Amino acid sequence: MAILNQLFIGASMGAVLLLIALGLTFTFGQMGVINMAHGEFIMIGAYTAYVLQGVGLLVALPVAFLIAGALGVVLERLLIRRFYGRALDTLLLTFGVSLILQQLARDIFGAPNVGVTAPAWLTGGVGPLPYSRIFILVLALACVAAIAVYLTRMRQGRRMRAVMQNRQLAAVSGVATERVDQLTFLLGSGLAGVAGVALTLIGPVGPSLGTYYIVDAFLIVVAGGLGRLGGAVIAAFALGVLNSFVEFWTDASLAKVVVFAVIVAFLQIRPQGLFVLRTRALT
Amino acid sequence: MFLVVALLLLAAPALLPAFRLELLAKWLCYAIVAVGIHLAWGRGGMLTLGQGVFFGLGGYAMGMHLKLADAGPGALPDFMVWSGVETLPALWAPFRDPVFALAMVVVLPTVTALLLGTLVFRQRVRGAYFAVLSQALAAAFVILLVGQQGLTGGTNGLTNVRYFFGLDLYDPAGKRIVYYLVLGALLAVFLAAWQLSRSRLGRLLVAVRDGEDRVRFLGYDPAVVKTLVYAVSAAMAGIAGALFVPVVGILGPADLGVVPSLEMLVAVAIGGRFSLGGAIGGAVLYHYASTGLSETFPSAWTYLQGALFIAVMLWAPRGLAGLLASGLSLLRRRRASPPAAPAPEEVPA
Numbered sequence: 001m002a003i004l005n006q007l008f009i010g011a012s013m014g015a016v017l018l019l020i021a022l023g024l025t026f027t028f029g030q031m032g033v034i035n036m037a038h039g040e041f042i043m044i045g046a047y048t049a050y051v052l053q054g055v056g057l058l059v060a061l062p063v064a065f066l067i068a069g070a071l072g073v074v075l076e077r078l079l080i081r082r083f084y085g086r087a088l089d090t091l092l093l094t095f096g097v098s099l100i101l102q103q104l105a106r107d108i109f110g111a112p113n114v115g116v117t118a119p120a121w122l123t124g125g126v127g128p129l130p131y132s133r134i135f136i137l138v139l140a141l142a143c144v145a146a147i148a149v150y151l152t153r154m155r156q157g158r159r160m161r162a163v164m165q166n167r168q169l170a171a172v173s174g175v176a177t178e179r180v181d182q183l184t185f186l187l188g189s190g191l192a193g194v195a196g197v198a199l200t201l202i203g204p205v206g207p208s209l210g211t212y213y214i215v216d217a218f219l220i221v222v223a224g225g226l227g228r229l230g231g232a233v234i235a236a237f238a239l240g241v242l243n244s245f246v247e248f249w250t251d252a253s254l255a256k257v258v259v260f261a262v263i264v265a266f267l268q269i270r271p272q273g274l275f276v277l278r279t280r281a282l283t
Numbered sequence: 284m285f286l287v288v289a290l291l292l293l294a295a296p297a298l299l300p301a302f303r304l305e306l307l308a309k310w311l312c313y314a315i316v317a318v319g320i321h322l323a324w325g326r327g328g329m330l331t332l333g334q335g336v337f338f339g340l341g342g343y344a345m346g347m348h349l350k351l352a353d354a355g356p357g358a359l360p361d362f363m364v365w366s367g368v369e370t371l372p373a374l375w376a377p378f379r380d381p382v383f384a385l386a387m388v389v390v391l392p393t394v395t396a397l398l399l400g401t402l403v404f405r406q407r408v409r410g411a412y413f414a415v416l417s418q419a420l421a422a423a424f425v426i427l428l429v430g431q432q433g434l435t436g437g438t439n440g441l442t443n444v445r446y447f448f449g450l451d452l453y454d455p456a457g458k459r460i461v462y463y464l465v466l467g468a469l470l471a472v473f474l475a476a477w478q479l480s481r482s483r484l485g486r487l488l489v490a491v492r493d494g495e496d497r498v499r500f501l502g503y504d505p506a507v508v509k510t511l512v513y514a515v516s517a518a519m520a521g522i523a524g525a526l527f528v529p530v531v532g533i534l535g536p537a538d539l540g541v542v543p544s545l546e547m548l549v550a551v552a553i554g555g556r557f558s559l560g561g562a563i564g565g566a567v568l569y570h571y572a573s574t575g576l577s578e579t580f581p582s583a584w585t586y587l588q589g590a591l592f593i594a595v596m597l598w599a600p601r602g603l604a605g606l607l608a609s610g611l612s613l614l615r616r617r618r619a620s621p622p623a624a625p626a627p628e629e630v631p632a
Contacts (some may be wrong), residue, residue, distance in 0.1 A: 034411050034414065079593065080575065089600060091414060091597075092548070093592065093597070096593040097589055100586055100590070153495055211542070218415040218418070219416075222415050252426075254430070256427065257426075257427050260423045261417075264403065270491070271406035273406055
C-alpha cells in the first residue's frame with residue numbers, strides 16, 4: 001500500500017513537471033531558446049490562481065493560460081527574437097527577465113509565501129489518494145492529448161513540427177516561421193501558467209516558486225529528447241516516480257543526487273535523449 | 284594598465300580599512316572563479332552553470348579542516364554539537380590532516396569535473412544540454428548540503444571560522460596576510476590561464492569552440508580537450524572557494540546554489556568573457572556593485588541586475604572589455620587616417 005501511495009505521489013509530481021516541460025521542450029526544441037523565465041510563468045499562473053481563488057479553479061486555469069501565454073509572446077517579440085542562433089546567450093538574457101519578474105511578484109504580493117485554498121469539490125479523496133492529485137494527473141493528461149491532436153491533426157501544429165525539424169526548409173516551403181514561433185511561445189508559456197495553477201493544489205505560492213521546478217523540467221527535456229512529446233511524457237513520469245521512491249527509501253536530499261546520476265548514466269546510452277529527431281545534419 | 288592595477292591591488296592594504304579590505308579579498312575570490320569561467324566558457328564555449336559546486340567543494344574541504352582545527356583535538360565542530368552528532372563522522376576524520384585537506388581543495392573539484400566531463404563530452408552532449416546538466420548538478424549539490432545537517436551544517440553551512448593555520452582572522456594583521464594570499468592565488472591563476480591560452484591546448488580549445496567537428500576530422504579528440512579545460516576551471520573555482528572561507532569566515536549553501544553559480548557567470552559576461560582581464564574586472568565590478576547596492580536598495584538592485592543582464596546580452600555580448608576594445612580601435616583608426624574614406628571591401632572572385 002505504501003508503495004502504491006508513493007507511486008501515486010510520484011506520478012502526480014511527474015504530471016506537474018510534464019506540464020512545465022511540455023512548454024520548454026517546444027521552445028527549446030524549435031527555437032533553441034533556453035528560457036530561464038519559464039519558471040516565472042509558472043509563478044504567474046500560481047498567483048493568478050491566488051487572485052482568482054474566490055472565483056474558482058476552473059476559471060483560473062484558462063485565465064492563467066492566457067496571461068502567461070501573452071507574457072510569453074511579449075517576451076519573444078521584444079527580446080528573444082533577436083537572439084536566434086545564440087542559444088547560450090538567451091539563457092543569461094532570460095535569467096535577467098526572470099529576476100525582474102520575481103522581484104515584481106515580491107513587490108506586489110510580498111516576499112512570504114501565500115496559500116491558495118483548494119475548492120471544496122477537490123477536498124477528500126478515494127482512499128489514500130487525494131482528489132487534488134487525481135485532478136492534476138487528469139489535467140496533465142488532457143493537456144498532452146490536446147497537444148498531440150494539435151501537433152498531428154491541425155495545420156498550425158504540423159507547421160510547428162516542420163519548423164522544428166528544419167527551419168530553413170519550412171521557410172522556403174511557405175511557412176511563416178515568425179508566426180509559428182509566436183504561437184509556440186504562446187502555447188509553451190501558457191502551459192507553464194496552467195502548471196502554476198496546478199501547483200497551488202500541492203503547496204504554497206511564493207515569488208521564487210518557479211526556480212524549484214525549472215531545473216527538473218530542463219532535465220526532463222534533456223532526457224526525453226528535444227521537442228519530443230512522447231519523450232517528455234515518459235521522462236517526466238519516470239523522473240517523478242524515481243524521485244518519490246528514492247525519497248521514500250533514503251531521504252529527500254539524496255534523491256536529487258540519485259536522479260542526476262541516473263540521468264547522466266542514461267545519457268551514456270542515449271546521448272540525445274529518449275526519442276531523437278533523425279536528421280542527416282552533422283550536429 | 285596591468286601594472287597600474289597590480290600596483291593598486293598590492294597597495295590596497297595600506298589604503299583601505301580592514302573591513303573594506305575583507306570585501307576586496309572576497310571579490311578577488313570571485314575573480315579567481317572568473318578566470319576559470321573565462322577559460323571554460325569564453326575560450327572553450329562550455330557554458331558551465333555549476334561553478335558553485337566546485338567553489339563549494341574546495342570551500343568545504345578547507346572549511347572542514349579549519350573547523351576541526353578550531354575545535355581542537357578530539358572535539359567536535361560547534362554545529363555538530365548543536366545538531367546532536369556525538370562522534371566525528373568518518374567523512375570528516377581525514378580532514379584533520381592539513382596536507383590532506385589542502386590536497387582535497389584541488390582534488391575534489393578536479394575529479395568531479397573530470398568525471399562529469401568524461402561522461403558528458405565523450406557522448407557529445409554539448410551546448411545547452413551541458414549547461415542544463417551542470418545547472419542540475421548545482422541544484423542537487425545544494426539540496427544535499429542542506430539535507431545532511433549533521434555532516435555539513437545544513438542551511439547555515441560552516442560558520443565562525445576564526446583561525447587560519449594559526450592566523451587570527453579577526454585581527455587586521457591576519458586579514459592582511461589572507462588578502463595577500465588571495466592576491467597571490469589570483470596572480471598564479473591568471474598566469475596559468477594566460478599560459479594555457481597561448482599553448483597548443485589553448486589554441487585547440489578555441490578551435491573546438493568554433494568548429495568541434497572540424498577538430499575531430501583533423502584527428503584530435505575534442506572530448507579530451509574540453510574535459511581537461513573543464514577540470515582546470517573547476518580546480519580554479521575550488522581554490523577560490525578554499526580562500527573564500529578564511530576571508531569571509533562563513534560558507535554555506537546560499538553561496539553555492541543555482542543563482543550564485545549564475546551570478547559568477549553573469550559577472551564574467553558583463554566584464555567580457557573572451558578577455559581574461561575583462562573576466563576578472565567584471566567579477567570585481569559586479570560583486571562591488573552587488574555588495575554596495577543590494578544592502579541599501581535590495582529591490583531596486585534586483586531590477587537593475589535584471590536590466591543589466593538584458594542590456595549586456597542585447598548590446599554588448601562581448602562585455603565591457605569588448606566595448607573598450609572597439610572604442611579603442613575606433614579612436615586609433617580616427618587618429619591614423621583622418622580624411623580617408625573607408626577602404627573598399629575586397630570582393631572575392
